[in-house]
Amino acid sequence: MSDPTLQGAALDARVVAADHDRVLHSWSAQAHLPDFVVAGGLGSTVWNHEGRRWLDFSSQLVNTNIGHQHPAVVEAIREQASVLTTIAPSTANRTRAEAAERILARAPEGMRKVFFTNGGADAIENSIRMARLHTGRDKVVSTYRSYHGNTGAAVVATGDWRRIPNEFARGHVHVFGPYLYRSEFWATTVEEERDRALHHLERVIQAEGPTSVAAILLETIPGTAGVLVPPPGYLAGVREIADRYGIVLILDEVMAGFGRTGSWLALDQHDVRPDLVAFAKGVNSGYVPAGGVMVSAEIAATFDERVFPGGLTYSGHPLAMAAIVATLDAMEREGIVENAARVGRDVLGPGLAALAATNPLVGEVRGTGVFWAVELVSDRDTREPVSAATMADVKSRLLAAGYLPFVAENRVHVVPPCVITPDEARQGLDLLAGVLSDVAAAGTARVAAPAER
Template sequence: MSTLSSQEIVELTRKYNYGTWRFQKGWTPMHIADAEGCYLITGDGRRLLDFSSQLMCSNLGHKNQAVIDSIAKQAQDLAYAMPGYATEARAELSKLLVEVLPAGLNKFFFTTSGTEANEAAFKIARMYTGKTKIIARYRSYHGSTSGSIAATGDPRRWAMEPAGKGQGVIFGPEVHCYKCPIKHTYPSCGIACADYLEHMIRNESDVAAVLVEPIVGTNGVIVPPDGYMPKLRKICDAYGVLLIADEVMSGWGRSGEWFAMNHWGVVPDILVTAKGITSAYVPLGLCATSEKIAAYFEDHYFAHGHTYEAHPMTLAPAVATIHEMERLGLVERARSLGGYMEGKLRELMERHVCVGDVRGKGLFWAVDLVKNKTTKEPFNTYSDKVAGKVLVVDQIAGKVLGEGVTIQAWVSHFVVAPPLIVTKEEIDRGVAALDLHLSIADGLVEA
């Protein structure tokens, strides 16, 4: 049992650690002492409904005993083996992945994060094609390491430039029908944002891959229209360009399918995932490739690796997580509760003039705030965040926390993504807490 008080834990953390994506001045991290089910327990004993699955990763909820037992057993059986060895956990997980991943993705490289998995995807794409450029999209996030932050379209990339511009990444428009970046109207546009990516490929000499989040995550849970992914798949095939799907956040049942790409019947050449693969109980990322890519490396040197690739302590809980998802029917549960969640959030939009849009699938939703519904202008931008301004969404999230609910706020929207074990009553509670305090933004709306 710890001899430190809750206050000492907070003070030591603040003194010796960096808070991410923020100014360090004023950071007072909340002490989380325990967690169970859909709830976090603070150092002073408060129970908080985890309405965004922490960072949209705790899909199974907290303290799932089967996953905990798998970690303990693996530590006893074999805590570590270098990547050149075969292990039982590696074999078991590989067999399960072939069953749950989109058909045809059956060669795997394991990492300890989504950002590392994306780095692997970029290297594999470049080795396989012999080309260098990656086309990514604005309003995207792919990680914080050198290559993955260079492929990130959102402003978190800005602090690393101009170095990021040397990583061979170029950016095209996101697919965002609510706020179309190229001012087109769906469906009469014929999905012009996909056509623009084709225009980029035609006018670049060296494109290895197009990188997309099938459902954009932190940047607003942006869901493409049904024709977008099939059209993009055809474009990539026509020009010999690989399609990389970053399902770090959208995978593992979150959208009501094992993987979001399944909604459109499209199989990428490379699929990257992390987070929900172990329900975040241990850090694990995955880069899965197609048969044609796997076949290429039979006779070509695979120039990538790291010490913790296929670490057995990360793989065993992934096996347990998949079994638990199947036992509890969580993919189907997310799908069935999606309609209920949508209904509650659309009621919220009707009651509050500050809510410009709600969008999502399954148990993966965004509530987008605007100060003018006609212009769709947000209350804040990322520039406000890096300038140290107090954001409207953060003000509301602070009040919601006072109601016993934690929710992920990002610049101008909330990400609503509770654990897949959530009940309707817990959804009601989370939405009610948000409903209570959206009046803060209502009062700031401009006519």
């Protein structure tokens, strides 16, 4: 690694070897790690040491909303580092106050304060803590199709498989949310799916004992679970249920927030006022780790004379706060949120609809802004998901074509940075369509081969 003469492919190979030898990777079997190296990036493109380039249609982990190496954000971090690199969270700091001001300016009505964290998982942890302390209750209701983070309560609030080997936290209850394509409620219309999902949620709360439920925790739009845009009226219905039983409503905007959906927050597209909003990722595109909780006036007042029993050494870290201020200012100044909405409406939405109409592997596409999922099936009638081997084939072909994908279960998530240009979006769609066409043709050939013999 320290050999200054190494360049290009040789350097990439050395980086991979050193990484695999020394780094324990998340959510991975360590004997089967990818050999993908990123040496640099700019805007919607990344490259390795050899000089190969990829369109980043993953936004890494759906967080580089402002793109790679935005000059205004890089400069703000540099300037802050020259003044003050770190300070204790108990100390008042101008940059932290400015970051809170910028966030609250985009917050839903009624939000009064911001509690800063190191990332999205801690934002969820502290949202749950606030809800429990505010209500004096214990249980948290969340959905099976969800991901809320990899810490104690957050991973148990999560519904997917990652919850199961980590179920050490108490008081978590799960329900099914709306997902018409794979309805749990025998629904055939959007309205049926909405109404039956709301009925299911309320009945579970009633069965659990409403006075034991502190919070309903939902991703405004479940992201890793499949970009499941809620039916019109669903979140408003959840709000009504929460109000009926005195339950705190927490919306998780960690992945969906700050431009991803073509609005500042995903909740802006729905008639809902939460009590707490967890955020991270896009608030500063992950340039420096940061997250937080937008706190309503009612819940903030709970801790006016009562100690809030939570804190983090790096809460409101100056470098992260400077990155937030610069990110949100640049997004407003450059119309980046509007760009995400426009690219989604004019390019990604129509392009993915055309793909669904022509490729037999595509069961459904859904999304908004630069937040889409393409669900792949082996049979459109039965909606049987494609195999893990097929998804591995899709992923490897996309990488070979110069497209960096976000792949989850039987889906390719189309989640480029909010700064992506229409031409880049069209280029990415062409690459995706070409790969899926090739995979579909290869699958047809494999099925046809025995009959031909």
